[in-house]
Amino acid sequence: MITTAAATHQLPAGSVAIVLGTRPELVKLAPLVRLLGPAARLIHTGQHYDDSLSGRFLAELGLPEPTLLDGVGGQARAVQISVALGQLDAEFAARPPRAVVVQGDTNAALSGALAANARDIPLVHIEAGLRSHDRAMPEEHNRVLIDQLSDVLCAATEDNRANLVAESIPAERIAVTGNTVVAAVHDALPGPAERAELLAAHGLTPDAYVLATVHRPENTDDPAALRAVLTELAALAEQLPVLVPLHPRTRARAEAAGLDALLAPLTLLPPIGYGEFLALARHAALLVSDSGGVQEEVTVLGRPLVVVRRSTERPEAMAAGFAELVDAGPAVGHAARRRLAEGRAGLHRLAATPSPFGDAAASERIVALLTELVADGAAERPDPLPTAA
Numbered sequence: 001m002i003t004t005a006a007a008t009h010q011l012p013a014g015s016v017a018i019v020l021g022t023r024p025e026l027v028k029l030a031p032l033v034r035l036l037g038p039a040a041r042l043i044h045t046g047q048h049y050d051d052s053l054s055g056r057f058l059a060e061l062g063l064p065e066p067t068l069l070d071g072v073g074g075q076a077r078a079v080q081i082s083v084a085l086g087q088l089d090a091e092f093a094a095r096p097p098r099a100v101v102v103q104g105d106t107n108a109a110l111s112g113a114l115a116a117n118a119r120d121i122p123l124v125h126i127e128a129g130l131r132s133h134d135r136a137m138p139e140e141h142n143r144v145l146i147d148q149l150s151d152v153l154c155a156a157t158e159d160n161r162a163n164l165v166a167e168s169i170p171a172e173r174i175a176v177t178g179n180t181v182v183a184a185v186h187d188a189l190p191g192p193a194e195r196a197e198l199l200a201a202h203g204l205t206p207d208a209y210v211l212a213t214v215h216r217p218e219n220t221d222d223p224a225a226l227r228a229v230l231t232e233l234a235a236l237a238e239q240l241p242v243l244v245p246l247h248p249r250t251r252a253r254a255e256a257a258g259l260d261a262l263l264a265p266l267t268l269l270p271p272i273g274y275g276e277f278l279a280l281a282r283h284a285a286l287l288v289s290d291s292g293g294v295q296e297e298v299t300v301l302g303r304p305l306v307v308v309r310r311s312t313e314r315p316e317a318m319a320a321g322f323a324e325l326v327d328a329g330p331a332v333g334h335a336a337r338r339r340l341a342e343g344r345a346g347l348h349r350l351a352a353t354p355s356p357f358g359d360a361a362a363s364e365r366i367v368a369l370l371t372e373l374v375a376d377g378a379a380e381r382p383d384p385l386p387t388a389a
Helices: 004-010 023-039 051-060 077-094 107-118 138-149 158-166 181-188 192-201 223-236 248-256 274-282 292-301 315-319 330-341 343-351 362-380
Strands: 016-020 040-044 099-103 123-128 152-155 174-176 210-213 242-245 267-269 286-289 305-308 323-326
Touching: 004 362, 016 023, 016 077, 016 107, 023 040, 023 051, 023 099, 023 123, 023 181, 023 292, 023 362, 051 274, 077 107, 099 107, 099 362, 107 123, 107 138, 123 138, 123 158, 123 362, 152 158, 152 362, 158 174, 181 274, 181 292, 181 362, 192 274, 210 223, 223 242, 223 248, 223 330, 274 292, 286 292, 286 330, 292 305, 292 315, 305 315, 305 330, 315 323, 323 330, 330 343
Parallel strands: 016 040, 016 099, 099 123, 123 152, 152 174, 210 242, 210 286, 242 267, 286 305, 305 323
Antiparallel strands: none
16 A cells, blocks of 8 residues: 555645535545645635635635635536536646546535546545435435546445445445544544633533534525424523524524524524534534534544434444434424433443544545556556657
8 A cells, every 4th residue: 555655745746636615625625635735736616615714714724725716606506516617627628637536525526526527537536425315415416426427436434335336336446445524523623721711711511512503405495494493402402502603594594584583592603613613512412413524523523413304425423323313393302302311421432432434544545546546547648749849
């Protein structure tokens, strides 16, 4: 196996284009970008971009300024993909990378995959093989398409690998690498003293509050679903503090639906940085969320989670005992109180349970795969013809 130091040395500067467009992608790709160093060429489609959120994440994670595409954010899905695809195609035509890397199942990832495919550039898909088997999820369509286009599929778990094999993807294109989120959490989690200071600033006692996030369209765009979730969170707030870093779109939807009274019992926070979120999550008695990334992060932090969604592409967190899946409504409160009742014994059990998403070396494995891919591609290309004098 190629060592990380040797692998990075063999990759030319700017040879690996990393296409992303959302804050979770920034978080999960940060360890890989840092390992690649000058070889990484970051391209942000602008799917989710603003100075207060994405700009803060870039600075906090120590990432270089990306090439930022225009006219993508705030558009409908088809427009996001088509506008980003056009600009990526021009970018790859002007400066062809040796390989393109995409992560997950975003519109940005699909745009990057299509652009690489159109220019016959080797494509690496990180977090390949996730499946919810829920065709109502746009992300499910994205991830299936990306996997079919990819030359190297980096599956986080053996279950993800099995999903790919079941779809007739050749086994030799698949590698089980673990998930980069494990290293991302370890890298970004503040130390004990800083965490204690943060909790004191919020007036919180460790293991005595709930941390909740709500942002998925299935919960925010349906007023009845949003009312159901906020009703359960407000009821929990009668028992212990419920912190909610409120996504701007969620706040707007709640206000439009006349749900201000349900927000009042909650401790609302503005959007916060990744390290601060992890610090709060690390000491929460319980998390309630519809986020995919949080399902992975709790397995590293050793915290229980109630997932408020119709379906999930990360059943490993459920199987390992970290999370359970419920619909918006009374089931949220029932599951939350059941997990809270486990108390310290439940927290100790989770702290002793290994994350199903692997160790902290996923990015090192991916760098080795990239080095091999780039070397193979260079060997297959003929030497350029000499230019005329």
